[in-house]
Each structure stands twice: as C-alpha cells, then as structure tokens.
Amino acid sequence: MKRSLAALVLALPLSLTAAPFSELTLSHADNLRQHAMQSDHAYRVVESLTTEIGPRLPGTHADQRAVDWAKARFEAMGFDSVRLEPVEVPHWERGFADARITLPFPQPLVITALGNSIATPDGGLEAAIIRFATLADLEAADPAAVKGKFVFIDHKMARFKDGRGYGPVVKARGRGAVAAAQKGAVGLLLRSVSTSGHRFAHTGVMRYVDGVTKIPAVALSGPDADQLTRMLALQSDIQVKLELDTLDHGVATSYNVIGEIHGSSKADEIVLIGAHLDSWDEGTGALDDGAGVGIVTAAAQHILALERRPQRTLRVVLYAAEEIGLIGAKAYRDRHKDTLDNHYIAAEADFGAGPIYRIDSRVNDSALSAFTLLTEQLAPLGVERGHNASWGGPDVSVLPVLGVPVAGLAMDGTDYFDYHHTPDDTLDKIKPEAIQQSAAVYTLFAWLMANAETELRPIPLPSQ
Amino acid sequence: MKRSLAALVLALPLSLTAAPFSELTLSHADNLRQHAMQSDHAYRVVESLTTEIGPRLPGTHADQRAVDWAKARFEAMGFDSVRLEPVEVPHWERGFADARITLPFPQPLVITALGNSIATPDGGLEAAIIRFATLADLEAADPAAVKGKFVFIDHKMARFKDGRGYGPVVKARGRGAVAAAQKGAVGLLLRSVSTSGHRFAHTGVMRYVDGVTKIPAVALSGPDADQLTRMLALQSDIQVKLELDTLDHGVATSYNVIGEIHGSSKADEIVLIGAHLDSWDEGTGALDDGAGVGIVTAAAQHILALERRPQRTLRVVLYAAEEIGLIGAKAYRDRHKDTLDNHYIAAEADFGAGPIYRIDSRVNDSALSAFTLLTEQLAPLGVERGHNASWGGPDVSVLPVLGVPVAGLAMDGTDYFDYHHTPDDTLDKIKPEAIQQSAAVYTLFAWLMANAETELRPIPLPSQ
Ligand SMILES: [Zn+2]
Ligand SMILES: [Zn+2]
Ligand SMILES: [Zn+2]
Numbered sequence: 001m002k003r004s005l006a007a008l009v010l011a012l013p014l015s016l017t018a019a020p021f022s023e024l025t026l027s028h029a030d031n032l033r034q035h036a037m038q039s040d041h042a043y044r045v046v047e048s049l050t051t052e053i054g055p056r057l058p059g060t061h062a063d064q065r066a067v068d069w070a071k072a073r074f075e076a077m078g079f080d081s082v083r084l085e086p087v088e089v090p091h092w093e094r095g096f097a098d099a100r101i102t103l104p105f106p107q108p109l110v111i112t113a114l115g116n117s118i119a120t121p122d123g124g125l126e127a128a129i130i131r132f133a134t135l136a137d138l139e140a141a142d143p144a145a146v147k148g149k150f151v152f153i154d155h156k157m158a159r160f161k162d163g164r165g166y167g168p169v170v171k172a173r174g175r176g177a178v179a180a181a182q183k184g185a186v187g188l189l190l191r192s193v194s195t196s197g198h199r200f201a202h203t204g205v206m207r208y209v210d211g212v213t214k215i216p217a218v219a220l221s222g223p224d225a226d227q228l229t230r231m232l233a234l235q236s237d238i239q240v241k242l243e244l245d246t247l248d249h250g251v252a253t254s255y256n257v258i259g260e261i262h263g264s265s266k267a268d269e270i271v272l273i274g275a276h277l278d279s280w281d282e283g284t285g286a287l288d289d290g291a292g293v294g295i296v297t298a299a300a301q302h303i304l305a306l307e308r309r310p311q312r313t314l315r316v317v318l319y320a321a322e323e324i325g326l327i328g329a330k331a332y333r334d335r336h337k338d339t340l341d342n343h344y345i346a347a348e349a350d351f352g353a354g355p356i357y358r359i360d361s362r363v364n365d366s367a368l369s370a371f372t373l374l375t376e377q378l379a380p381l382g383v384e385r386g387h388n389a390s391w392g393g394p395d396v397s398v399l400p401v402l403g404v405p406v407a408g409l410a411m412d413g414t415d416y417f418d419y420h421h422t423p424d425d426t427l428d429k430i431k432p433e434a435i436q437q438s439a440a441v442y443t444l445f446a447w448l449m450a451n452a453e454t455e456l457r458p459i460p461l462p463s464q
Numbered sequence: 465m466k467r468s469l470a471a472l473v474l475a476l477p478l479s480l481t482a483a484p485f486s487e488l489t490l491s492h493a494d495n496l497r498q499h500a501m502q503s504d505h506a507y508r509v510v511e512s513l514t515t516e517i518g519p520r521l522p523g524t525h526a527d528q529r530a531v532d533w534a535k536a537r538f539e540a541m542g543f544d545s546v547r548l549e550p551v552e553v554p555h556w557e558r559g560f561a562d563a564r565i566t567l568p569f570p571q572p573l574v575i576t577a578l579g580n581s582i583a584t585p586d587g588g589l590e591a592a593i594i595r596f597a598t599l600a601d602l603e604a605a606d607p608a609a610v611k612g613k614f615v616f617i618d619h620k621m622a623r624f625k626d627g628r629g630y631g632p633v634v635k636a637r638g639r640g641a642v643a644a645a646q647k648g649a650v651g652l653l654l655r656s657v658s659t660s661g662h663r664f665a666h667t668g669v670m671r672y673v674d675g676v677t678k679i680p681a682v683a684l685s686g687p688d689a690d691q692l693t694r695m696l697a698l699q700s701d702i703q704v705k706l707e708l709d710t711l712d713h714g715v716a717t718s719y720n721v722i723g724e725i726h727g728s729s730k731a732d733e734i735v736l737i738g739a740h741l742d743s744w745d746e747g748t749g750a751l752d753d754g755a756g757v758g759i760v761t762a763a764a765q766h767i768l769a770l771e772r773r774p775q776r777t778l779r780v781v782l783y784a785a786e787e788i789g790l791i792g793a794k795a796y797r798d799r800h801k802d803t804l805d806n807h808y809i810a811a812e813a814d815f816g817a818g819p820i821y822r823i824d825s826r827v828n829d830s831a832l833s834a835f836t837l838l839t840e841q842l843a844p845l846g847v848e849r850g851h852n853a854s855w856g857g858p859d860v861s862v863l864p865v866l867g868v869p870v871a872g873l874a875m876d877g878t879d880y881f882d883y884h885h886t887p888d889d890t891l892d893k894i895k896p897e898a899i900q901q902s903a904a905v906y907t908l909f910a911w912l913m914a915n916a917e918t919e920l921r922p923i924p925l926p927s928q
C-alpha cells in the first residue's frame with residue numbers, strides 16, 4: 001500500500017509543488033491504521049462514560065462528574081496538556097411529565113418534555129387538540145381554529161443514511177411552540193423527530209422568543225402520534241391533559257475539556273478533533289455523543305502511542321452543552337478568536353458510532369488533491385471521497401464562517417434517529433466494529449492533517 | 465381443492481365409520497377460507513379496542529369500558545346470544561415508580577413494578593444490590609450475603625418461534641420476590657422477561673405467599689440490567705434507591721363476555737374459541753391480547769356471514785383478568801362445571817397476531833385422522849399438523865384436566881416477547897396480513913369443529 005501510494009504521489013502533475021504527505025508520514029499512517037483496527041479503545045471510552053457517568057445534562061451534577069471524568073482520563077492518557085475552559089450553560093431540569101387522553105378515550109400517552117420547555121400551571125392543562133400534518137400547515141392556519149387548544153404537529157421523519165430527514169422536521173421542534181402560541185394555542189404536542197417505531201418520545205431543545213407567550217412543549221412517541229390521529233378520525237373533540245414540572249435553574253458553569261498533543265515543528269498550528277461531552281438526560285448519551293467522545297479520544301490515544309509526535313498540534317475538544325444550543329462551541333470560538341487563523345482544520349464526531357463511509361471537506365480548491373490522497377489512505381477502511389461543502393459537525397460549524405477549514409467524516413446514520421435523544425440511547429446500540437472503524441478513520445485523518453504540507457486556505461465561505 | 469379432498473376422504477381406511485366432514489361442510493369451508501383471506505375484520509377489531517379503550521387493567525374503569533365495548537360489538541354483529549358473566553377480580557394499581565443508582569454512579573434506571581407488588585415504605589428504599597444469574601442461584605445463596613440487599617436476578621430469555629424461552633425465566637417473576645425475601649432481601653430487581661433489546665421494562669404478575677415477608681418487586685429493562693452488571697464489575701457496592709407507589713384496591717367486578725352462534729342440530733354441544741379482554745396497563749394490549757380478541761371475533765363474524773348455521777354452538781369467550789392469574793378462566797370453569805362435558809373442543813388465541821403455522825390438539829387417538837383432515841383444509845394457509853399434547857392456550861388450559869378436548873393453533877411468536885407486557889405493545893406491531901391469516905385459520909377451525917362427525921373424547925389427561 002505504502003509503495004503504490006508513493007508511486008501515485010510521484011505520478012501527480014508537476015504543478016503540485018510538494019507532495020501533501022511525506023514518505024515517513026505515510027509510513028506512520030500505515031502503522032496507525034493497523035494499530036487502530038486492532039484497538040477497542042473507543043468502545044472502552046464510551047463504555048466507561050455511559051456506565052460510570054450515565055446521562056449528563058448541562059449544568060447538572062452529572063455534567064460536572066463527566067468533566068472530572070474526562071479530565072482524569074485525558075491526564076492518564078499522557079496528553080502534553082490538559083485544561084478546562086469554563087462555559088456558562090443553562091441548567092434546565094425535566095422533572096415530572098404526564099399526558100393522557102381524558103375524553104372520549106381515556107388513556108395515558110408516552111411523551112417527553114422538549115428541552116427548555118416551561119412547566120404547565122399547577123394542576124396541569126387540559127384542552128382539545130388540533131392536528132397539523134406539518135409546521136407549515138400550522139403557520140397557514142386560521143388562529144380561530146387553534147385558539148385555546150393543544151397544537152399537535154404530526155410531521156413524519158424519513159430515514160436516510162446521511163440523516164437528511166432530520167432537518168425538515170426538526171424546525172418544528174425548535175419553533176413549533178412559538179408558531180402555536182402565535183395562533184393562540186395553549187401547548188404543543190409534537191410527533192417525535194425520530195425514525196423509531198418504538199414507543200419512545202424524542203427530546204431536544206426548543207426555543208421561545210420575546211413577545212410571544214411561552215407555552216409548554218412536549219414530544220409524543222410515534223405510536224402515540226398515530227393513536228391521536230386515529231382518534232381524531234373517529235371524533236373531532238379529543239381532550240388531552242398535560243402536566244409538566246420542568247424547572248429553569250438559570251445558569252451554571254460547565255467546561256470544554258481540552259487535551260493536546262503538542263506539534264513537533266508547527267506547534268502553533270492546530271488540528272482540532274472534537275465531540276460533545278454533554279447529553280440528554282433520558283438515555284445514557286451513548287450514540288449522542290459518547291461515541292464521538294470515544295472516537296476522538298481513541299484517535300489521540302493511538303497517536304500518543306507512536307514514538308513520533310505530529311508536526312502540528314493535535315487538539316481534542318470535548319465540548320460542553322452542545323444539546324442546548326452549541327453553548328460550548330460558541331464559547332470556544334469566542335475564547336480562541338485570536339488564534340482561529342492558526343486552526344489548520346477542524347472536524348467533529350457527533351452522529352453516532354459509524355462506520356464512516358465518506359470524507360467531505362471545506363478547503364481551498366488547490367488543496368483538493370491532498371484530500372484525494374488522504375482518502376486513498378482511508379480507502380482500506382471503506383471510506384470514499386465526498387464533496388467540498390462540509391460544515392464539519394455541529395460544534396465546529398461555527399468556525400468556517402471565520403475562515404477555518406473543516407472536514408466532515410460522514411457516518412452511517414441509517415439507524416441513528418431510532419435512538420437519538422430517547423431513553424433507548426444506551427451502550428448496547430453501539431457496534432464495536434463500527435466505532436473501531438470510525439476511530440481508525442479519525443486517527444488517520446488527524447495524523448495526516450497534522451503532517452500535511454498543503455495550504456488549505458482560503459476556504460469557500462458558507463452562505464449565511 | 466374440494467374434489468381432491470373428497471377423494472382423499474374416500475381413500476381412508478374403512479375402520480373410519482364416518483368421514484369427519486361432510487361434502488357440504490367442506491364446501492362452506494372453501495367459501496369461508498376465501499372470504500376470510502379477503503377480510504380485514506380482525507385488524508379492525510383490535511384497532512378499535514386499542515384506540516377507543518387502550519389499556520384495560522382488571523378492575524379499572526378502562527376494564528369496564530372494554531366490557532361495554534365488547535358487549536356492544538357482539539350485539540351489533542348479530543350473535544344469537546350475548547351475555548356477561550360476572551367475575552371478581554383483584555384491582556391493583558401501578559402508581560408512581562422510580563429507581564436510580566445513588567452510589568457510586570448516580571443515574572436513573574428504567575423499571576416497571578411487577579403486577580401485585582407492594583409499595584415501598586414512605587421515602588423509598590435504598591440498599592446495595594446483589595446479582596444472581598438465575599433464580600436457582602438465588603435459591604442456593606447464603607442468606608448472609610443477601611440480607612438487607614436488593615436481589616438482582618439477571619437471567620436471560622432466549623428467542624424462539626414458539627416462545628419456549630419464556631417458561632424457564634418467568635418462574636423468577638412469579639416467585640423471585642418470595643425467594644429473595646426468604647433470604648432476607650429488601651426488594652427484587654428482575655431483568656425483564658423479554659427478548660427486547662430496547663429500553664422497556666416488562667411487567668407481569670408476581671406472587672407473595674403467606675408467612676414470607678412481602679417485598680417490592682420490579683423489572684429492569686434489558687439495557688438497564690446490562691448496566692448494573694457492568695457497574696458490579698467495576699465496584700461491588702452499588703446502591704439503588706427504589707420508590708414504588710402501588711395500590712391494592714381489593715376486589716372489583718369484571719365480566720367474561722360471551723357471544724354465541726346457536727348450533728342448528730347439536731345446539732347443546734359447544735365449540736369454544738376464546739381470547740382475553742384485559743391487558744396490562746402500559747401498552748395498549750394490542751398483541752396481548754387485542755389480537756386474540758380480533759381473531760376470535762372475526763372468526764365468528766365470518767361464520768355469521770354464512771347463510772348456514774354450524775351444527776354445534778360456537779361460543780366466543782372474551783375472558784376477564786387473564787393477566788393476574790387466569791381469574792376469568794377459573795370463573796368460567798366453575799360456573800360451567802355442569803356443562804363442561806358438552807364442550808366439544810376449546811382453543812384460545814393469546815400469543816400475538818400470528819401467522820399460525822401449526823395445529824396441535826389434545827383429543828382421543830381415534831380422532832387424530834379428523835385433525836389430519838382439518839389440517840388439510842388449513843394447508844393452503846400454511847398450517848401444518850402438530851402434536852397431540854396441546855394445553856390449548858392460557859385460559860382454556862384449566863379445561864383438559866376436566867376432560868375437555870383442546871386445540872392449540874400455534875402462532876409465530878418470534879418477536880412476541882419484544883413487545884409483550886411493555887409500553888411498546890401497540891397496534892403498529894400487528895401486521896395486517898398476519899392477523900388476517902390467523903383469523904382465517906380460526907374461522908376454518910371453528911367451522912369444521914362445529915360440524916365434525918368425530919368423537920374427540922376421552923382425551924389423554926395432562927400430567928398435573
Ligand atoms: Zn450530538
Ligand atoms: Zn443531540
Ligand atoms: Zn395474554
């Protein structure tokens with residue numbers, strides 16, 4: 001493999017003034033690939049995090065325990081530096097939640113409060129429901145039909161390998177309550193933003209805006225949404241009672257946890273690989289994003305095991321409070337604004353455990369051949385070359401607009417939204433061979449980028 | 465088909481003094497098979513029951529609504545008689561339930577109270593856990609190791625088409641709390657009697673016995689049981705806090721709901737097909753046993769649509785309170801003890817929605833050829849002939865010891881215990897084509913048995 005790639009490099013057009021990767025770099029890449037594909041480190045990291053810490057909602061004691069866990073683990077790994085960067089995070093608590101049909105077909109519903117939702121008034125809230133197939137239908141509705149009711153948005157999420165079914169429906173989670181309140185609704189019942197056929201409700205953050213009445217917002221499991229739809233086909237007046245006991249504890253302090261392997265010759269240039277340490281509170285945050293924590297931690301571990309240091313600094317960032325609005329990501333961006341020009345490239349693992357099937361990028365056109373060669377190194381792992389319009393993953397998505405190159409290591413997310421943000425996001429959903437492959441890909445990506453001879457800037461800026 | 469079967473009948477040994485089924489009976493069987501395989505009646509019945517009533521725990525208002533629903537539906541179908549037979553049933557209420565690890569890895573657990581469990585003391589119960597791989601291991605344990613702890617039984621259920629993995633582990637649900645209390649335990653945490661990999665806990669009835677301290681008993685979801693086992697591998701002292709708020713409301717009245725198509729020439733002989741109307745409270749009782757209700761109701765509906773009445777009386781029994789100990793079945797047995805000799809044969813559908821792949825029996829050896837011919841009629845539906853040691857299904861299992869012949873129409877239960885007794889037992893888990901086939905099989909079974917010329921008694925008595 002090494003020899004044929006070297007031959008390939010030599011065969012490139014002369015206009016490439018330097019090969020992106022030296023012979024020595026490629027030789028180490030071979031060693032890293034072999035080592036990583038024998039390593040269970042990523043799986044062991046997520047096993048430890050999800051077992052010993054479990055769910056870790058921003059601002060909670062569990063979140064603090066997760067930070068302590070990460071710091072101790074990073075220190076034990078032998079990073080050249082480990083530090084915590086404080087982040088002010090909202091601390092919201094789920095509390096008790098109950099919803100039931102009261103008339104005409106009394107029975108309980110499986111729901112979950114959306115993150116950030118207010119509580120119901122004491123004694124709960126009872127009202128009829130009105131169904132809309134989509135958020136757009138709600139937005140087009142006559143307020144007279146909505147006033148005083150629960151809005152039920154029954155949108156369906158489609159399953160795709162790349163998760164592109166999520167975007168069109170998650171809008172309703174973010175701003176459905178505002179849209180409903182603007183029409184006079186008393187609450188929002190959202191069909192879960194999920195591909196699961198099981199009776200789990202899918203949480204996730206929602207938003208209020210100034211000047212619009214805050215109303216409580218919950219997600220229904222898919223089977224419960226189907227049940228409501230069947231009931232509405234039988235009777236137009238379906239009464240629901242909702243009790244939510246959510247609490248807003250204001251602001252707490254959490255931390256971005258950062259470990260670095262200092263670069264041997266270009267230490268001030270940063271290759272950033274990240275994941276988020278926080279999770280929703282009902283599962284144990286295994287796929288979201290314990291897997292990402294395992295993948296980027298294992299990548300660093302594999303590189304630390306080499307005798308040779310990378311030329312650039314490898315920075316592993318475990319972000320705080322991604323789930324409630326990229327809070328750690330924005331704090332990182334602001335704190336490091338003076339050195340973002342030194343960020344060679346950034347990528348985040350936050351889409352489950354993999355496997356990774358494609359590598360996308362956002363780099364200067366002149367650097368695309370480096371990505372072609374990078375992908376050649378990943379080809380034995382089943383990775384293909386993708387497009388050059390990547391956003392890099394949630395927490396690093398705030399960086400390209402500031403000129404930072406990013407890569408997107410695309411994970412197979414076919415089943416991701418069966419588990420995401422539900423109680424069912426637990427360790428058993430992670431396939432050891434999938435997370436092993438993903439960690440191997442991140443290992444090679446980090447190593448090759450930290451040693452690449454190619455200028456990646458200026459990048460094509462994303463549309464805003 | 466009709467002609468070739470008639471030929472087959474004629475080809476049988478002369479020792480068979482009469483063909484089990486007349487030409488006319490077989491001709492109607494052909495019509496019924498065709499009609500039933502076009503009918504969605506069974507699916508529509510379970511859809512109505514699970515949507516309009518939902519869960520129906522014995523003794524509750526929902527249970528009473530289910531009885532009213534069944535009576536109204538039977539009356540609308542045109543049965544020759546419809547009646548309710550009162551049954552005294554225990555009324556137990558689940559109430560609030562919460563369990564969490566308190567030390568050293570604080571996090572919530574997904575549990576459900578086992579049916580009949582007592583509540584915890586005010587303020588809950590906190591103790592260390594001790595794990596046993598099986599009930600037998602607990603029974604062999606030194607009481608000194610168990611005293612003051614929660615017993616955690618981590619038995620695993622194996623998946624089989626015929627559900628035979630259930631029996632070996634469900635014993636621990638029934639008597640695990642007694643076995644644990646006898647060793648001095650403060651509570652029972654049972655790995656769910658389930659094949660599901662999802663985070664649902666599986667309820668079901670448990671028992672206390674006089675003279676043994678009652679302790680609270682709950683089931684853990686599979687992923688939570690795995691989590692406890694991982695924790696115990698890290699630390700021997702794992703503390704759990706349990707709060708259960710179950711309530712024993714004493715005895716309430718429910719009803720066996722009975723519909724009959726009176727026989728044309730042997731009206732005092734009964735062919736009984738049954739299912740149970742009650743369900744656990746967390747799902748909507750779709751597979752257990754809304755499906756059975758749909759199947760036997762549809763079978764009667766298909767036969768009612770014939771111009772011709774069967775020779776024997778077809779009795780459809782929707783039993784009360786199967787889930788808490790075959791209460792309706794025992795009441796039926798006792799109330800009808802003087803006419804059990806007139807019960808030609810009985811069968812119950814209580815193993816999901818099918819399809820049915822085999823027909824077992826418990827009849828006199830001399831009647832086996834009738835079952836061979838019955839199975840010939842079912843062969844186009846994919847049903848094979850089985851054994852002659854059937855117990856007939858839960859509610860009719862009390863009858864063979866009293867001499868009543870039974871049949872077991874074996875359903876494919878490969879996935880049944882993924883949903884059974886969990887919140888996930890909802891309508892969407894029923895495949896319309898599976899329940900259609902099952903209803904067609906019950907239709908032909910009921911028709912052919914109600915018109916058979918064969919004596920089925922005396923039966924081989926079951927061992928007790
Ligand atoms: Zn995430
Ligand atoms: Zn998330
Ligand atoms: Zn049942």
Ligand SMILES: [Zn+2]
Nearest residue numbers: 744752787885
């Ligand atoms: Zn049952």
